[in-house]
Amino acid sequence: MAVWNKLKITVQTTETENYLYKNSFDVEGGNFNNAGSVSTNIKSILKNMGLPNNIIRKAAISCYESEINIVSYARQGVINLTVTPKTVEFDIIDEGPGIPDIELAMEQGYSTADRQIREMGFGAGMGLYNIKSSSDIFNLSSEVDKGTFLKIIINIP
Amino acid sequence: MNIETIAKELNLKVRSGSDRLKNNVTGGYTGDLLSDVMANSHEGDIWITRQVHQNIVAIATLKEHAGIILVNSCEPAPDTLEKANQEKIPIMVSSLPAFELTGRIYNLLSKKD
Numbered sequence: 001m002a003v004w005n006k007l008k009i010t011v012q013t014t015e016t017e018n019y020l021y022k023n024s025f026d027v028e029g030g031n032f033n034n035a036g037s038v039s040t041n042i043k044s045i046l047k048n049m050g051l052p053n054n055i056i057r058k059a060a061i062s063c064y065e066s067e068i069n070i071v072s073y074a075r076q077g078v079i080n081l082t083v084t085p086k087t088v089e090f091d092i093i094d095e096g097p098g099i100p101d102i103e104l105a106m107e108q109g110y111s112t113a114d115r116q117i118r119e120m121g122f123g124a125g126m127g128l129y130n131i132k133s134s135s136d137i138f139n140l141s142s143e144v145d146k147g148t149f150l151k152i153i154i155n156i157p
Numbered sequence: 158m159n160i161e162t163i164a165k166e167l168n169l170k171v172r173s174g175s176d177r178l179k180n181n182v183t184g185g186y187t188g189d190l191l192s193d194v195m196a197n198s199h200e201g202d203i204w205i206t207r208q209v210h211q212n213i214v215a216i217a218t219l220k221e222h223a224g225i226i227l228v229n230s231c232e233p234a235p236d237t238l239e240k241a242n243q244e245k246i247p248i249m250v251s252s253l254p255a256f257e258l259t260g261r262i263y264n265l266l267s268k269k270d
Binding site for chain 1: 189190191192193195196206208210211212215216218219220236
């Protein structure tokens, strides 16, 4: 179990043993100037580890969409990356408004993005769907007015 | 076919990444919705868009696009250029609208390898 006190949100995760790589990356809510920088960084880490290209592609999509969600909707968040010989795992935790209706949020085309976000080409209601399509395990939970926790696992064949 | 050839054939103005014009173009993708481009474009694609803000550079970097072409004479924002030069992503500007530019590039790519 890990607790992110900094984010005033408590999340239970299973500690993964025998990992090859593990690190935490902070993401600032509302800052579109740096949006994507964590994902770019994580992608080059995975590349340097020599993971297969299709795994890197899935991880990059999942990580980027998650990062954009934090930037677009939350105050702050953390992307935790764990790589094991068999998986790439992300624990993504944010402090923000949360998602009142997860089923609705998962629908393609549904978005609560404001006009400014949409004008930049974000907020098309595709992000969560893209993450789910790119991952083998996708677990989304949220508490309104507190935050959101997303667990993503991509299996390495 | 590399970017330099496409830029010459279609009279594109190169705004960044001029040292990467030998990048090989293996396909293309046209779109302004960033999640769509993220999910459906491929490595080696030339990305045709009218988004000019700096987030297009992060997408092109992550997807390893050969370059970006902005349509309708849209110019990249100054911070977009700065980021593109850092990440060595060629950004070019075309006076054509997306439909016509896409068609011309499609024909160029089908004609020669």
